[in-house]
Amino acid sequence: MKKNNLNQETTQELMALNGDEAIAYAVKQCDVDVVAAYPITPQTIIVEKYSEYVANGEVQTEYVCTESEHSAMAACIASSATGARTFTASASAGLALMHEMLFVASGCRTPIVMAVANRALSAPLNINGDQSDSMAQRDAGWIHLYVENAQEAYDTIMQAFRIAEHLDVQLPVIVGLDGFIVSHTLENVDVLSDESVKNFVGERVLPNVLTHEGKTVPFKLDPDNPMTMGPVAMPNYYFEFKRQQEEAMKNALTVIQQVHDEYAKLSGRSYGNALIEEYKLDDAEVATICVGSAAGTVKDVIDELRAEGVKAGLLRLRTFRPFPAQEVQKALENVKAVAVMDKSMSFGGNGGAVFHEVRHAMYDSKSHPFVVDYIYGLGGRDTSPKDFKKVYSDLHLIAHNKRMDKLVNYVGLRE
Amino acid sequence: MEEQKVTTQEWKFTAKDIALKPEGFLPGHRACAGCGPANVLRMVMKATRGPTIVTEATGCMEVVSSIYPYTSWSYPWLHTAFETAAANASGIEAALKVLTKKGKVKQEHIDIIAFAGDGGTYDIGLQALSGAVERGHDFLFILYDNEGYMNTGIQRSGGTPLGAATTTTPAGSVMPGKMQNKKPITDIMVAHDLEYVATATPYYWKDMLQKVRKGLEVEGPAFLHIFAPCPRGWRSEPAKTMEYTKLAVESCVFPVYEVVKGKYELSTPSKLIQLAPQKKIPITEYLKGQGRYRHLFTPQHQHVVDTLQRLTDERWAKLQKKVEQTA
Ligand SMILES: Cc1ncc(C[n+]2csc(CCOP(=O)(O)OP(=O)(O)O)c2C)c(N)n1
Ligand code: SF4
Ligand SMILES: [Mg+2]
Numbered sequence: 001m002k003k004n005n006l007n008q009e010t011t012q013e014l015m016a017l018n019g020d021e022a023i024a025y026a027v028k029q030c031d032v033d034v035v036a037a038y039p040i041t042p043q044t045i046i047v048e049k050y051s052e053y054v055a056n057g058e059v060q061t062e063y064v065c066t067e068s069e070h071s072a073m074a075a076c077i078a079s080s081a082t083g084a085r086t087f088t089a090s091a092s093a094g095l096a097l098m099h100e101m102l103f104v105a106s107g108c109r110t111p112i113v114m115a116v117a118n119r120a121l122s123a124p125l126n127i128n129g130d131q132s133d134s135m136a137q138r139d140a141g142w143i144h145l146y147v148e149n150a151q152e153a154y155d156t157i158m159q160a161f162r163i164a165e166h167l168d169v170q171l172p173v174i175v176g177l178d179g180f181i182v183s184h185t186l187e188n189v190d191v192l193s194d195e196s197v198k199n200f201v202g203e204r205v206l207p208n209v210l211t212h213e214g215k216t217v218p219f220k221l222d223p224d225n226p227m228t229m230g231p232v233a234m235p236n237y238y239f240e241f242k243r244q245q246e247e248a249m250k251n252a253l254t255v256i257q258q259v260h261d262e263y264a265k266l267s268g269r270s271y272g273n274a275l276i277e278e279y280k281l282d283d284a285e286v287a288t289i290c291v292g293s294a295a296g297t298v299k300d301v302i303d304e305l306r307a308e309g310v311k312a313g314l315l316r317l318r319t320f321r322p323f324p325a326q327e328v329q330k331a332l333e334n335v336k337a338v339a340v341m342d343k344s345m346s347f348g349g350n351g352g353a354v355f356h357e358v359r360h361a362m363y364d365s366k367s368h369p370f371v372v373d374y375i376y377g378l379g380g381r382d383t384s385p386k387d388f389k390k391v392y393s394d395l396h397l398i399a400h401n402k403r404m405d406k407l408v409n410y411v412g413l414r415e
Numbered sequence: 416m417e418e419q420k421v422t423t424q425e426w427k428f429t430a431k432d433i434a435l436k437p438e439g440f441l442p443g444h445r446a447c448a449g450c451g452p453a454n455v456l457r458m459v460m461k462a463t464r465g466p467t468i469v470t471e472a473t474g475c476m477e478v479v480s481s482i483y484p485y486t487s488w489s490y491p492w493l494h495t496a497f498e499t500a501a502a503n504a505s506g507i508e509a510a511l512k513v514l515t516k517k518g519k520v521k522q523e524h525i526d527i528i529a530f531a532g533d534g535g536t537y538d539i540g541l542q543a544l545s546g547a548v549e550r551g552h553d554f555l556f557i558l559y560d561n562e563g564y565m566n567t568g569i570q571r572s573g574g575t576p577l578g579a580a581t582t583t584t585p586a587g588s589v590m591p592g593k594m595q596n597k598k599p600i601t602d603i604m605v606a607h608d609l610e611y612v613a614t615a616t617p618y619y620w621k622d623m624l625q626k627v628r629k630g631l632e633v634e635g636p637a638f639l640h641i642f643a644p645c646p647r648g649w650r651s652e653p654a655k656t657m658e659y660t661k662l663a664v665e666s667c668v669f670p671v672y673e674v675v676k677g678k679y680e681l682s683t684p685s686k687l688i689q690l691a692p693q694k695k696i697p698i699t700e701y702l703k704g705q706g707r708y709r710h711l712f713t714p715q716h717q718h719v720v721d722t723l724q725r726l727t728d729e730r731w732a733k734l735q736k737k738v739e740q741t742a
Contacts, residue, residue, distance in 0.1 A: 033513045036506060060516060062509035067546025071502035074543070077495050078470065078506030084514055086506075104495045221491040221507065223466035223525055230494035231481035 010266055012190040019150040019182035020045030022189050023089070023115045023175070026157035028053050029197035033084035033204075036064035036075035040094040041127045042179040043117040047089060069094035073101035073112075080110035081229050083220035085161065085204045088112065091179060092119035095133045099140070105172045106141025106245060108230055109219075111164030111204075112172040113157065114142075118292070118343075119179040120379045128380020129179030131291060135344040135353040137174070141245050143252055144321040146176040146291045148271075150187040153177045155269055158201055162259045167207050168251040176320075178293040178343075180380065192267060200266055249322040256319055275324035277316040278331055280306065284313025286395035287332065288339045291317045291354055294376070294383060298341075301388045312392050317354065325361035332362065336399035337370040339391050341411075343377045351375075351408045370395075370404045376411035387411050426464070428624045433461045437489065439469075444487040445479040449653025451643035451660065452476050452559040455617050456530065459557060459641075460490070462627035467526040468507055472535030473497035475566040475645070476559065498539040500529040501547035504554040526631045527554035533574030534564045537598050548607045548636040555630040555637045558600065561645035569648040573598040576668075577726065578719040579707045581648070586710035591719045596726055604638040605674050611637040612674040616660035619671060619684050626673065626682075642669045650706020662701040665694065667731040672738070679737040689735060698724050 017025060024046045027035070037047045054063045064079075066072040069090050080086040090098060095116055105112055116134045120126040134144060143163060147153045153175065160173040177183055192200075206218035209227070217225035233241055253275065260274030271277050279299050281287060290298055295316040305312040315331050315338075317324075332338055340359075342352025349356065355373035362371050374391055376383045391411065398404050426432065439460025446453035456476055460469075469492045471477045477494050480487035495503055504527050511527075514520045531540050536558040544556060563581050564570040571581040577596040580586040584593040604612050611633045615623035623641065630637035642660055646653040663669035664684045671682040681689055688695050699720060702708040711720050 033517075034506065034509045036509065060513060062513040064505055064509045064550065066502065066505065067542060067549070071499065071505070071543045071546055074495050074499035074502035075506030075509065078493055078503040079510040080506075081493055082468070082507050082510035082514070083519065084510035086510075100496060101499070108495070221468050221493055223468065223491055223522060226489055226491045228481050228486035228488050228492045231483045231486065232478055233483040237483050 010192060010196050012192055012267070015189050015191050016186055017150055017154070017189045018045065018184050018186050019153045019177045020117060020184065021049050022150040022154035023157055023177070024049035024053070025191060026154045027087050028059055029192070029194050030158060030161050030201050031085065031198060032059070032061050032087045034062050034064065034076070034079040034086045035088060036066050036072045036079065036086070037088045038066050038069045038072045038090070038094060040069070040091050042119055042129070042183040043089045043091045043094070043115065045183065046115055046117070069097040070101060073098040073105060076112045077101065077105050077108055077110050080112050081108060081221050083204070083206060083218070083222075085165070086110070086112045087114070089115040089117070091117045092121055092133045095137060096121060099137065102137055102140035102142060104230070107241065109170040109248075110172060111170055113160045113164055114172065114174050115153075115157070116174050116176045117179045117183040118176050126379040129181055130378045130380065131176065131178075131343040132345065132378070134174055134176050138321060138353055141171065142321065143171055143173040143249070143256070143319075144176060145173065145256070145319055146317065147182065148293055148295050148316065149182060150185065151189050151269070152271060153182060154189050154191060155263065155267060158197055159256075159259045159263050161201050163252060163255050165204050166255045166259070167205065169248050169255050170207060171245070171248050171252065176292065181293045190267070190269070196266060200263065253322050253324060271318055272316065273327065275319040275327050276331060277318055279314040279316065281313035281315060281331055281335070283311055283334070285311040285336045285399055286392055287313040287315060287335045288341055288388070288391060289315045289317060289354065289358055290341045291320060291343065294341055294343070297383070297385055298388050301385045301392070304385075305389070305392055310392065310396065320354070323357050323361070325357070328358060328361045329365050332369055333365060333367050335369045337372065337395040339395050340371060340373050341391075342373055342375050345375060345378065355408075370398050372398065372404055372406070373408045374411050375408065381412055383411055426628060428462070428621050433624075436461050439463060439488070439490050440480065441487045441489055443485065445482065446475065447647050447653070449646040449656045451617065451645055451656045452532070452561055453479065454656070455559050455641050455643045458617060458620055458624060459528070459627050462624040462631070463490075463526065464628060464631055465524065465526065466522040467528060468493070470494070470500055470503040470507060470527070470529050472500035472531035472540055473566070474532035474535055475561070476530060476532070478566055497535055498543055500531040500535055500540055501544040501556060504529040504556070505547045505550060505552045508552040508554055528631075529554055529556045531556070531558060532565070533558065533560045533562060533572045537573035537600050545607065548604070548609060548638070551635050553635055555627070555639060557627070558638070558640045559643040560640060561643050561648060562597070563645065563648045565645045565648045574600065577723055578711050578716070580710060581707070591710060591716040592707070599730070601638075601640050601674075605677070608677065609638055610635055610676055614640045614642070614669065614671050615682075616642040616664055616669060616671060618657050618660040618664065619682070622671060622682050622684070648707070650709070651704060655704065659701070659705070662696065665696045666698045666701040666727065667695055668698060668701055668727055670731060670734055672734065678741045679734070681738055698727055
């Protein structure tokens with residue numbers, strides 16, 4: 001078991017870091033064994049910064065500069081299967097190129113942590129931020145955590161390793177940060193000492209498995225205890241493998257919260273209940289649901305609206321996979337109209353990825369609030385406080401008229 | 416099961432040595448009767464020199480050996496995808512390096528072997544292979560070449576020879592099987608400036624095992640191209656598999672040689688043909704009996720046989736020149 005000295009007074013240092021740098025710094029403190037990665041905007045700063053740590057001997061990490069993201073993910077799976085704590089980072093086209101391997105990573109139960117600096121997908125080519133890239137990977141069996149700012153990016157990386165490597169989970173984790181808005185924006189970030197991070201993250205503990213000889217051995221590629229990993233499974237076994245992954249996802253719901261709470265005690269920083277973060281939602285009549293950095297803007301908008309007497313609230317979805325359906329349902333129980341803010345499209349799907357999940361979750365709610373979708377910010381299109389105010393005023397009308405004209409709406413779009 | 420240390424003494428690969436060495440690729444796998452690659456894998460695993468991790472690309476040999484809950488592998492083994500054998504090896508090597516530094520690996524050294532078929536090497540796996548050898552990871556990449564995508568039902572690959580009928584290059588009334596010749600994969604690997612590149616066939620098994628051992632002994636990447644007939648895909652008699660691996664050498668369709676630090680050297684079976692050119696057999700001796708070439712033995716397609724003979728001769732001449740030039 002990991003030994004954690006959580007009640008110590010932890011001193012923290014204030015650093016000026018952008019989101020990418022905050023991630024590189026956190027990875028450095030997590031004593032990661034192997035990083036295998038390929039550069040792509042807006043993730044590049046992570047791999048560049050980490051390369052500096054390697055070049056200056058500040059880390060023991062083996063850094064594999066692969067020739068593609070596909071190979072990066074394959075190398076990560078193999079490294080993790082060999083017992084190494086493994087990290088990578090990507091975005092957009094790079095993440096799409098990894099697609100095949102993402103399923104292999106989760107299917108092989110390799111607890112890799114990957115930062116995704118969320119960016120739009122081609123075509124047309126666009127290097128700016130939206131969440132199309134990781135939302136398109138939502139069924140690949142990875143845990144998805146999305147952060148609001150650089151501080152949370154830093155804090156979430158440590159938690160991600162603990163969650164991924166937890167014996168009840170053993171799944172890979174994506175930490176999503178909005179491209180440019182978080183990845184490239186300089187912020188004040190409180191960082192823990194190397195020592196307290198080391199104590200918090202601990203060493204990677206491998207699960208034990210039973211060999212055909214009846215021996216209990218650590219789950220890794222080891223000439224002393226040969227094991228066949230990544231086999232073929234026919235219809236007589238494949239299904240059970242997949243069912244086990246779903247069970248691990250369920251377990252993750254609890255583990256994500258436990259790890260978050262433990263980290264909160266250590267650092268003094270918390271993000272809602274780790275799955276969702278509520279902002280003035282208790283008595284809210286109208287609410288939006290955001291993933292990522294937009295929540296920051298919306299919080300300001302809510303303060304202004306509240307001053308005008310509007311009962312506005314926000315639910316920020318921090319954990320998208322596993323989807324915290326019960327928590328979302330409960331948090332929205334007393335709201336009359338809800339706008340889901342989707343920073344990606346699900347073409348032909350009547351709304352974005354988050355919208356599908358939220359409406360699905362609300363199907364069993366007793367109060368049945370109106371749930372409407374707003375697609376925003378694609379390809380880095382700016383979404384201003386004014387735009388969000390408009391969304392809240394739409395919600396007000398929907399709640400008042402008890403009628404919703406359009407299921408899916410677009411924010412700040414020429415039509 | 417495995418020695419803890421790397422064997423350093425000269426290994427003679429006598430029949431007795433081989434018989435006494437525990438199997439790495441165990442019986443019970445689902446390969447067809449007379450399968451060339453299965454023979455190759457079994458023999459290759461007899462040449463390991465100590466603790467070894469194996470990784471393998473998707474393909475016939477991966478599928479026949481790892482059907483859960485069974486396995487033919489008595490060595491630690493990893494499969495991730497079709498195009499990833501070399502990338503897997505990079506990840507394993509990187510992990511072993513750092514874990515050794517941190518004192519988390521007991522063995523003083525662990526060898527890494529990556530197996531892939533011609534599909535996983537010439538075609539979809541070429542980028543990962545090129546990247547991994549450029550980065551200089553310490554592993555031996557073994558291409559078992561059965562000249563087609565056999566696992567998916569005998570489709571053409573970049574390693575399928577001119578004129579061979581496959582299910583995506585069928586012999587039709589207009590087209591005589593595959594219209595392009597085999598990609599010179601060994602030259603491509605030599606061009607990466609590897610310390611050790613070699614070709615082998617299981618007919619000359621001692622030569623093959625020695626080459627495996629040499630590839631493992633090199634510090635850094637090494638590449639071994641092994642000829643491995645597939646009776647299913649070649650429409651050939653299962654009992655003739657080994658014979659074809661001999662005829663391929665004697666016809667110079669598949670010469671056996673080594674390239675050590677850029678220096679080409681013919682291995683004995685091919686060297687004997689160089690010394691006594693009259694021993695070189697016409698390619699028809701090799702082609703006949705293989706159902707994939709049956710359509711060539713018609714007046715209509717005679718020109719394809721002629722072209723194949725010419726290309727084979729040209730490549731053989733080129734190879735000999737390289738031997739001369741780098742001597
Ligand atoms: C990305 C991807 N594309 C296609 C396939 C289907 N596929 C599996 S094995 C194979 C051919 C393997 O050919 P080769 O590497 O020559 O090995 P062999 O089966 O001949 O031993 C193909 C096309 C796959 N598994 N993955
Ligand atoms: S199809 Fe060919 S390569 Fe595959 S198992 Fe059968 S004989 Fe071997
Ligand atoms: Mg093949």
